[in-house]
Amino acid sequence: MKIAIVGGGAGGLFLASLLPGATIFEGKDRVGKKLLVTGNGRCNLSNQDMDLGHFHGNKDLIRAVFQRASQDQVLDHFSLLGLDTLADHRQRIYPRTLQASSLVNILRRRVQENNQVFCQREILAIRPEKEGFVLKDQEGQEEFFHKLVLATGGRAMPKSGSRGQGYKLAQSLGHTVTPIFPAIVQVKTQDPFLNHLQGVKVEGLLEVHLDGKKLAQEAGEILITNYGLSGPPVLDLSRRANLAFREGKKVTFHFSLLNGSQDLDQVYTYVQERTYQYYHLTLEEFLEGLVHKKFIHVLAKSLDLSKETPLQDLAYQDLEKFWQLLSHYQMDMTGTMGYDQAQVTCGGVSGLEVDGTCQSKIHPGLYMIGELLDVDGDCGGYNLQWAWSSAMACAQGILQEEK
CATH class of the missing domain: 3.50.50.60 (FAD/NAD(P)-binding domain)
Structure with a gap:
């Protein structure tokens, strides 16, 4: 035969x-x-x-x-x-x-x-x-x-x-x-600071939110690129994210700017308490021992503040935004890198x-x-x-x- x-x-x-x-x-x-x-x-x-x-x-x-x-x-x-x-x-x-x-x-x-x-x-x-x-x-x-x-x-x-x-x-x-569609693939996102943050890595939890509600999460090394996000947790989540994105739903990735985070809400509480403890420091002084130095520029620009601004001078709504950015930084999904970079085809x-x-x-x-x-x-x-x-x-x- x-x-x-x-x-x-x-x-x-x-x-x-x-x-x-x-x-x-x-x-x-x-x-x-x-x-x-x-x-x-x-x-x-x-x-x-x-x-x-x-x-x-x-x-x-x-x-x-x-x-x-x-x-x-x-x-x-x-x-x-x-x-x-x-x-x-x-x-x-x-x-x-x-x-x-x-x-x-x-x-x-x-x-x-x-x-x-x-x-x-x-x-x-x-x-x-x-x-x-x-x-x-x-x-x-x-x-x-x-x-x-x-x-x-x-x-x-x-x-x-x-x-x-x-x-x-x-x-x-x-x-x-x-x-058919690609999976186990890098994700494209929308963010004004991608070029500035290219190459920065954050070790921690990554969440996928679908129309405002958490869909899934994975932990690991998150790599920020000039097109969006990569790294093991991104690849792990890409199938579910891409499936929802293809259905026309709003898909958002959330992660903390602090390494080692395993619960984003706990990070929010931690940075809130830390702010009151070190309220006499400037924005830059507070952040330089907490996050990657490139994030300092991002946070200052996002708050429309100078890096030399003392924390005690921030309005409460600015503090809330500051804590949210540190604990639940968000990037909206705009697609994936396609079959050239994908490890598998779905369908x-x-x-x-x-x-x-x-x-x-x-x-x-x-x-x-x-x-x-x-x-x-x-x-x-x-x-x-x-x-x-x-x-x-x-x-x-x-x-x-x-x-």
């Missing part, structure tokens, strides 16, 4: 390691390119916390896939391939080497030993036939396969090869593609149209795995876990049919 895998990313490589004799078609010059840059080059391949709440999309499909291909089964297969893993204090699982190249090299070696791999061959069209599928590449060459797996990924990080071509192929075969081929082995309910023998489906996970290894598990469930389905 001839099996074609279109896409040599995480899902495609993992699947091929389970299906000796399969043929991989990869449009780029090498397989596994996107994997090399995941987790800042360390490859955060999974997470010890496997609560299904970390995954978004069709819950029935997600549950069915993980019942067939659990995290333990995936890690056992990596162990058999020779990859050892470890977890950090945040429960994120990495190769023990802390190098993505270790995982990629192990997968490449296994796949190249047991499978045919064709790079720089992009599949542009698929023609279903009675007993399989005919694939046509960019040179016009056609080849028949009994089973076909689309593992093309989404649109995130297009330089790695994920340009959304899989959606077109799936649609040409009658499948529905739900609206995709409808999960209602595949079964628990990721086989098409429209065309038997056609499978779709990984990011191509309308399933995505939170930041922290969940999207790679979905790639591995959906690939393993697919392999089980194909092997079962072959038997």
Whole structure:
């Protein structure tokens, strides 16, 4: 039985390691390119916390896939391939080497030993036939396969090869593609001081507010850029924020200018009490031991005051605004940085149209795995876990049919 895998990313490589004799078609010059840059080059391949709440999309499909291909089964297969893993204090699982190249090299070696791999061959069209599928590449060459797996990924990080071509192929075969948008991505915001604050980092709590009400929060290092916000908590919150923003709702990010804040209301009380304790100081003197020096200019401008103004000379309404700025600094969301910077694509081929082995309910023998489906996970290894598990469930389905 001839099996074609279109896409040599995480899902495609993992699947091929389970299906000796399969043929991989990869449009780029090498397989596994996107994997090399995941987790800042360390490859955060999974997470010890496997609560299904970390995954978004069709819950029935997600549950069915993980019942067939659990995290333990995936890690056992990596162990058999020779990859050892470890977890950090945040429960994120990495190769023990802390190098993505270790995982990629192990997968490449296994796949190249047991499978045919064709790079720089992009599949542009698929023609279903009675007993399989005919694939046509960019040179016009056609080849028949009994089973076909689309593992093309989404649109995130297009330089790695994920340009959304899989959606077109799936649609040409009658499948529905739900609206897609980028996630785990930096957020654009509106603020008059972005250029001045570019590069400033604040360690603490970040809140997302939706139409004035708090939607979610995450803690970590918040990086202010010339376009808006970045950093781990921003990436973690970007999916929920972007989903609400796309629905036309007002999305606002709140954070304290003081490092170490875990409760913004407590920060308000703290700076209020501290003001009365040091009321004899000027605005600048009060702030220079409290916040990053660039914030001093921002606060003075926002209050329309001189940095040399004594705190005791501030009107009460100015003090209230001062405390609010320090504890609940706000930036309105205006968008995201898009697919070039995104780590994952939300949306995709409808999960209602595949079964628990990721086989098409429209065309038997056609499978779709990984990011191509309308399933995505939170930041922290969940999207790679979905790639591995959906690939393993697919392999089980194909092997079962072959038997």
